[in-house]
Amino acid sequence: MIVRRLAGTTAVALCAALAAPATPARSASALPSSALAVERDGGLRTWWRSERAPTRWTAPLPELSGVLAWQPVAPGIDWATMRLAGRGEAWRIRAMVVRIDPRLVRLRLDTAFSGPAMAAAWSIARAPNDALVALNAGQFVGSMPWGWVVLQGRPFLSPGHGPLSTAVVIDTAGRVRWVPGDSIAQRMSGVEAAFQSYPTLLEKDGDVPAALQAPVSGPAAVDLGHRDARLALGELRDGRLVVALTRFDAFDGAMDFVPFGLTTPEMAALMGALGCRSAVALDGGISSQLLLRDTTGRTLLWRGLRKVPLGLLVESRATPGP
Numbered sequence: 001m002i003v004r005r006l007a008g009t010t011a012v013a014l015c016a017a018l019a020a021p022a023t024p025a026r027s028a029s030a031l032p033s034s035a036l037a038v039e040r041d042g043g044l045r046t047w048w049r050s051e052r053a054p055t056r057w058t059a060p061l062p063e064l065s066g067v068l069a070w071q072p073v074a075p076g077i078d079w080a081t082m083r084l085a086g087r088g089e090a091w092r093i094r095a096m097v098v099r100i101d102p103r104l105v106r107l108r109l110d111t112a113f114s115g116p117a118m119a120a121a122w123s124i125a126r127a128p129n130d131a132l133v134a135l136n137a138g139q140f141v142g143s144m145p146w147g148w149v150v151l152q153g154r155p156f157l158s159p160g161h162g163p164l165s166t167a168v169v170i171d172t173a174g175r176v177r178w179v180p181g182d183s184i185a186q187r188m189s190g191v192e193a194a195f196q197s198y199p200t201l202l203e204k205d206g207d208v209p210a211a212l213q214a215p216v217s218g219p220a221a222v223d224l225g226h227r228d229a230r231l232a233l234g235e236l237r238d239g240r241l242v243v244a245l246t247r248f249d250a251f252d253g254a255m256d257f258v259p260f261g262l263t264t265p266e267m268a269a270l271m272g273a274l275g276c277r278s279a280v281a282l283d284g285g286i287s288s289q290l291l292l293r294d295t296t297g298r299t300l301l302w303r304g305l306r307k308v309p310l311g312l313l314v315e316s317r318a319t320p321g322p
Contacts, residue, residue, distance in 0.1 A: 057272025076104025089260035094249035133314035147196030234276030
């Protein structure tokens with residue numbers, strides 16, 4: 001059995017579940033009924049409905065791009081925020097969106113463990129003072145990252161396999177590649193850092209995976225109706241990266257630790273509407289966390305309630321390696 005809460009919890013028997021092929025349910029129905037609106041011009045404008053959900057995203061959605069007021073963080077990094085409204089638990093959601101140009105910054109992975117049991121101990125509180133962006137990376141099983149991890153050019157964990165997994169690969173020149181989980185070669189050359197995550201939200205060139213379009217049966221099925229705080233990493237068509245974090249936004253943000261939010265199909269729609277051609281979910285729920293630090297030293301923090309084994313850091317290219 002695979003734990004249904006794919007973004008925000010550990011997974012049980014994950015390797016076996018991801019390896020098993022997902023098959024269409026015999027009585028497949030449409031997505032659970034839902035809709036997403038964005039707050040603009042003093043009101044709410046619906047921009048996505050489950051019954052008319054696109055199966056492919058080819059460009060940013062004007063309804064969202066017109067709302068985002070981008071603020072500079074550092075050369076190659078800017079960020080913006082917007083308020084979304086969905087159904088049920090997602091009636092008031094804040095989305096933080098960060099754009100990162102990997103040509104102008106340095107990306108690296110960081111880990112932290114504690115005690116004889118090697119308990120996961122990484123959080124944004126461990127990010128070095130010169131980190132411009134920090135966030136939790138990948139998913140995990142127990143206290144260890146799930147799937148393939150390469151640190152400083154050295155293999156740390158072997159690849160996992162499954163139709164909904166994606167590897168994010170940073171080569172020695174700082175370029176970022178997106179590799180389907182079943183296409184990973186353990187001896188890929190020129191890899192400086194890599195991690196794997198799931199589920200894939202957008203593949204090929206903006207395609208929504210079939211398993212996020214309608215229910216599928218089998219152990220690799222995704223719970224298409226589960227709502228949670230979400231974190232995702234995507235790539236725009238110009239090569240820039242996008243980090244999107246969602247938080248419950250009731251009572252002026254005082255309840256942002258509550259893991260209410262979007263469904264997986266809704267998160268795929270958000271990444272597509274932001275203009276991403278590729279995207280993968282990272283560990284969400286109470287694990288999701290994000291740090292932004294601009295060149296003046298101002299720091300913005302969205303903390304997680306759980307420590308994780310792996311983090312992604314974005315630093316100035318002038319920052320020396322560890």
